[in-house]
Amino acid sequence: MVIGIAEILNKISKMKKTEEKIEALKKNDCLALRVMLQAAYDPNVVFALPPGTPPYKPNDLVDQEHIFRREADFVRYFVEGFHPNLKQTKRELMFIEFLERIAPEDAEMLCKAKDKEKIPGIMLKHINAAMPDLIPNVED
Secondary structure, X not given: OOOOHHHHHHHHHOOOOHHHXXXXXXXXXXXXXXHHHHHHHOOOOOEOOOOOOOOOOOOOOOOOHHHHHXXXXXXXXXXXXXXXXXXXXXXXXXXXXXXXXXXXXXXXXXXXXXXXXXXXXXXXXXXHHHOOOOOOOOOO
């Protein structure tokens, strides 16, 4: 069974020591984790979507945590600067379909990250220490 990115980040956020958080981020480093962290913390990553949570039906299937891990690169379709010829209605529909495909916890966290809502307990200094190349030129 694969652990979802939201579950990993929620566990890390509850850790007490900075060193534990940094080590856990390093240990769980993968494209999906990086995508979620960049979405939430990198001011250069701006979503070409309206703010707020779109009307979607959360996935009710079990063990869907692997979907976001497998399809994390698909998030680029929702970021400004990528695929500028994509019609806005199509982009929004694709985002809703993506949210409905992934685990509900990952979908909820992605919606918050899209709107630059930070993950409680995880600070930029933790991310920069674990992945120094992920979010360049940004201070806490």
